[in-house]
Amino acid sequence: MRNTGTGPGPITPDGSPVEFYSRLRAGDEPGIVAQVTPPGGSVLELGSGVGRVTHPLLDLGFDVVAVDESPEMLARVRGTRTVAARVQELRLGERFDTVMLASQLVNTPEDTARHALLAACARHVKRGGAVLIQWMPAEAHDRWHVGMGRQDGDVTITMAAVEEVSPGLFHATMRYTYGSDGGEQVWTQSFSSRRLTDGELALALEAEGLRLDRFLTEDRTWVVAVPA
Template identity: 65%
Template sequence: MRPNGEPEIVAGVVPAGGSILEFGSGVGRVTHPLVERGYQVVAVDESAEMLACVRGAETIRARIQDVRLDRRFDAVMLASQLVQTAGEQDRRGLLDACARHVAPGGSVLIQWLPPERHDTWHAGQGRTEGDLTIELAAVEEVSPGLFNATMRCTYGAKVWTQSFASRRLTDEELSDALAESGLRLERFLTGDRTWVLAVPTG
């Protein structure tokens, strides 16, 4: 099993051979093992350079909020705690994109940082998988519950950094945000509660 177990998490929810829309795919750290398992993956990212590293999946360069495909998927994935973007409007746009692309009876898999985990967030945290290293290069609480952070991604000889704001959300706030986009928090998929399963309410 891989350190974060994303392929195993997905396999526990999505039928074999199913279709997956992966938002924020990056260089394909999760995409590639999903393709190897036989899933039909569409990988979306804003970085053309990162998408150039993705193999075996259809790729789309776009802002997640702007994606409007004429199809729905067995599962939509929103990883990297993107749901905790600081602005409510941005968060709504991300969740709306998930909701309009998930098939009836399908699943939305969301990675988030539970409120208690923000208290242990610190620079230097990270992981290495093969040629890919992801590290929290810097983090600062700039106001109560609002953090500015920078992630560093190293893939072979290539290095990318991304700065972002992260809002501490309670379970209730997450549930409410999902409901506004027509999704329901079904259950937590991992013991550390960092992966959430949401389903369409309609």
């Protein structure tokens, strides 16, 4: 299944609607980054998008480099260095206190793509630094169903379709809306996701010279890995 998106405004190669993501607010991510990054430390944000998390991190005093493959996304990022590149191919020749890989990118269906993402993390993290990964734990995948979602003010996110097309491989479509009272805008984003167990994630990290250190959140969606 090819990642696709629909709706007003530009759509990135992975199906992300830029206008919708510009309307989202940061959640707990800045505080999560602060748990593993020294004050004023350096953060490499892989897949930064429009800067939803970048800007709060800058407000907290971190030195952030924002990386995304979409120029339309990066055009919304302000106040810091941006790099237009595919994460898998990134080679900055620099190392950071924290490398952040969010948005469940590690759950990509292809093993080769997963290893390329983690290899990019490994070659940019300092010795003694942290790789912060947002993933979809196996038990969370098992709870996916049509209609699940959340609302945050005028923003609504709903799972419009989901199917396990082969063991551990899910195809899903999210429906995003912004606004109300007949003036709402609507987008969709379709994608594939691989169910990973803790052991499979640990092995993928190990293959790239990283070690699963600990889970940072009660729901286990944020993982800290360190250079082995």
